[in-house]
Amino acid sequence: MSEVKKIAVIAGDGIGPEVVGEAIKVMKKTEELFGFQFEFEHGLFGGIAIDEKGTPLPQETLDICKNADAVLLGAVGGPKWDNNSKELRPETGLLGIRKALGLFSNIRPANVFDCLKEASTLKPEVLEGTDLIVVRELTGGIYFGEKFRREGASGEEAVDTCVYNVQEIERIVRQAFEIAMTRSKRLASVDKANVLETSRLWREVVNRIAPEYPEVELEHVLVDNCAMQLLRRPSSFDVIVTENMFGDILSDEAAMLTGSIGMLSSASLGEGSFGLYEPVHGSAPDIAGQGISNPIATILSVALMYRLTFGYHEAAQVIEDAVKNVLDAGHRTGDIAVDKSTAIGTVAMGDLIVAAMTK
Ligand code: NAI
Ligand code: MG
Secondary structure, rough: OOOEEEEEEEEEEOHHHHHHHHHHHHHHHHHHHHOEEEEEEOOOOOOOHHHHHHHOOHHHHHHHHHHHEEEEEEEEEOOHHHOOOOHHHHHHHHHHHHHOOOEEEEEEEEEOOHHHHHOOOOOHHHHHHOOOEEEOOOOOOOOOOOOOEEEEEEEEEEOOOOOOOOHHHHHHHHHHHHHHHHHHOOOEEEEEOOOOOOHHHHHHHHHHHHHHHHOOEEEEEHHHHHHHHHHHOHHHHEEEEOOOOHHHHHHHHHHHOOOHHOOEEEEEEEOOEEEEEEEEOOOOOOOOOOOOOHHHHHHHHHHHHHHHHHOOHHHHHHHHHHHHHHHHHOOOOOOOOOOOOOOHHHHHHHHHHHHHHHO
């Protein structure tokens, strides 16, 4: 028996609770198969927390998260809160929780399921073998630098500044090397070192850390070239690490290789093994409460949790294989079904995945 792992569950709004429910079923199945022990503690978060507690991120929810080994998050938001002031918007809770938990990287895998290749806008032969991870720095760069307006020589000007310090670069680069070590040991560091000073510092830091990981094959790629190569030969990448804004854009580009938002998982990590895991999609108010949402993004987020926080690689593989087998057998939720009349619901998809899980 392994030690008890504490999981903070913050399901949120809209389809959040539906998809998280299926992910927990999958976790319980791994308790059975592998002897893991999880203790789930639920917290209010997002719009529902605003309604019940007057704030999107109540202190007790934050305490549950801080006490946990990992956080499983659904999604937040909905039209009901769209016109609220900033402090009373669900999305403010998302920024708040990342900050309070010291999460400085966002990790998004993009792997192409063979049977869904036809759904992508790219040619199937280009997508063949695509299985990559984008590691994006979350707390620095131009999004957080000083911004202001001023009167210039020829009228109004706007200024955004991009700042990175060595420590911020080091911690994310180390994390990316560590992740590369658990995969096929290839790392692409993406920058714009031919133009930007922050990128030149980035590259220096990467080169300084690289000798600590002699097994990892490192390449430096300029961001514009990376954007092209992602569409031309995505399978050439394994782990990509980059700064905040480049990562924002490249992770969305990489996401589109796989076609559907209902399939995309993500992790946000801080120091150590603690992490927050969530689907990339939002609360999908247009389909909430109908039982038709796709739970796979959240289920694959659990696989990511097993790999990155717990080192449960075998169990992660069991989950990923089960998802693949269910899709290969032709089962689809509405978002990924070609013939919508054959689509199955959220719970049916979760049940099929659980049933397909074997050691
Ligand atoms: P969304 O991702 O919620 O939905 C976009 C489209 O994809 C919708 O048509 C939706 O039905 C569909 N979709 C999303 N997830 C799906 C799933 N699992 N299965 C089947 N279909 C799915 O993005 P949208 O509509 O821009 O935002 C809705 C709300 O979610 C907003 O309040 C927004 O602020 C919030 N949001 C929250 C996020 C989070 O909690 N991390 C991230 C993105 C948006
Ligand atoms: Mg984005």
